Amino acid sequence: MNKKGFFSKNKSIRKAMQIVEQSPNTYLLSCLFVSSGIRKIFYNYTFRKKELLNKLSSNDPLPRNLYIEGTNICNSNCVFCAYDKLKRPKTIMPMELFIDIINQYVSIGGKAIGLTPIVGDPCMDRHLLERIHYVDSIKQIRNIGFYTNSIALDKDKVDGIFEVKDTIINLSVSFGGYDSDTFKTIMGVDKFDTVRENINYLLDKIENQPNKNVVVKIDFRCPNEIANDTFFHRLNKFIDDKKIKHETLGGRVDSFGGLIDKETIEAAGLSYRFPSPKLGPCDIVFRKPLVLADGRINACAERDLEASLIIGDTKEQSLKEIFTGQKKKDFIQSFYEHKYPNVCKKCSVYQSIYDLRSKVWKNNLSWAKD
Ligand code: SF4
Numbered sequence: 001m002n003k004k005g006f007f008s009k010n011k012s013i014r015k016a017m018q019i020v021e022q023s024p025n026t027y028l029l030s031c032l033f034v035s036s037g038i039r040k041i042f043y044n045y046t047f048r049k050k051e052l053l054n055k056l057s058s059n060d061p062l063p064r065n066l067y068i069e070g071t072n073i074c075n076s077n078c079v080f081c082a083y084d085k086l087k088r089p090k091t092i093m094p095m096e097l098f099i100d101i102i103n104q105y106v107s108i109g110g111k112a113i114g115l116t117p118i119v120g121d122p123c124m125d126r127h128l129l130e131r132i133h134y135v136d137s138i139k140q141i142r143n144i145g146f147y148t149n150s151i152a153l154d155k156d157k158v159d160g161i162f163e164v165k166d167t168i169i170n171l172s173v174s175f176g177g178y179d180s181d182t183f184k185t186i187m188g189v190d191k192f193d194t195v196r197e198n199i200n201y202l203l204d205k206i207e208n209q210p211n212k213n214v215v216v217k218i219d220f221r222c223p224n225e226i227a228n229d230t231f232f233h234r235l236n237k238f239i240d241d242k243k244i245k246h247e248t249l250g251g252r253v254d255s256f257g258g259l260i261d262k263e264t265i266e267a268a269g270l271s272y273r274f275p276s277p278k279l280g281p282c283d284i285v286f287r288k289p290l291v292l293a294d295g296r297i298n299a300c301a302e303r304d305l306e307a308s309l310i311i312g313d314t315k316e317q318s319l320k321e322i323f324t325g326q327k328k329k330d331f332i333q334s335f336y337e338h339k340y341p342n343v344c345k346k347c348s349v350y351q352s353i354y355d356l357r358s359k360v361w362k363n364n365l366s367w368a369k370d
């Protein structure tokens with residue numbers, strides 16, 4: 001692993017970016033100067049402000065995908081994650097609430113759900129298989145996606161997931177190491193052998209009892225490196241044969257809404273992802289709102305660790321009312337007035353709705369036309 005990190009050769013550029021990052025106007029000007037992508041976003045933000053917002057809002061009350069926090073409990077302590085700072089109660093969503101949410105979502109046209117919470121591993125949710133099979137029994141919902149570190153992705157869970165009949169399961173493994181040492185550095189726990197065993201079983205399953213509805217992706221969190229052992233040879237063979245997908249962040253991670261500092265990230269051999277300048281609403285509110293395990297709705301399923309972006313509570317209002325409600329509109333408006341919440345100020349996952357490359361402009365998942 002490259003211990004010095006991705007940007008180590010560009011120390012002076014990195015330093016300069018860190019300085020200008022402190023001043024939003026200077027930061028915007030620097031980004032406009034160096035990036036044609038930011039210039040396009042700025043153009044859309046300036047000249048197509050209402051048109052593009054109205055276009056996205058015409059999908060209301062339906063988000064592109066609804067995320068559901070089955071649990072916020074995790075069995076890992078990744079260096080790029082703020083899980084160890086979580087103050088909210090650690091809990092699991094009751095099955096009755098899950099069923100109610102799904103039924104309401106179906107009634108507004110929902111076709112896709114995500115089970116990846118802000119923090120927490122879906123495989124730590126004792127109802128995971130029950131939830132998957134309930135959703136699988138509903139024709140309208142075609143897609144379930146979630147990430148797992150795979151520490152608790154044991155044989156029973158793999159077997160249960162592979163029993164799905166109609167729904168596509170996008171199962172992504174967040175994989176942070178090439179051996180016990182790198183795994184412990186990145187994922188914070190000594191579980192490389194468990195993960196290797198679980199992934200080997202998953203590969204066996206794909207080989208011997210494939211289910212075309214289960215789409216597996218390995219998402220490498222480490223900087224790219226060739227690992228020369230039989231396990232990685234097997235993994236690479238599956239990738240080459242297109243039996244599984246893969247993705248890599250090349251070791252680049254964000255600061256989790258400002259909760260993880262650059263020094264910690266770089267000490268682990270990873271590199272810091274600089275935020276885009278804030279130009280209009282974050283796309284997450286349209287494509288990735290989250291139902292918390294207690295039934296409240298958070299506008300963001302990404303980096304809002306303590307769930308401060310609450311736009312409603314399903315104990316008091318319906319999903320439809322919440323997704324057309326004033327709190328959501330106020331949150332969107334706060335970006336135009338540059339009064340967005342603190343967690344958004346420091347967030348480098350932010351993506352503007354005026355960036356036409358954003359997933360929010362893909363008419364798929366719940367926005368797919370039949
Ligand atoms: S990134 Fe995911 S797996 Fe890692 S500690 Fe956070 S919640 Fe757990």
Ligand code: SF4
Binds near residue numbers: 284344350351
């Ligand atoms: S800016 Fe970050 S914290 Fe705020 S809504 Fe977007 S992804 Fe969430």
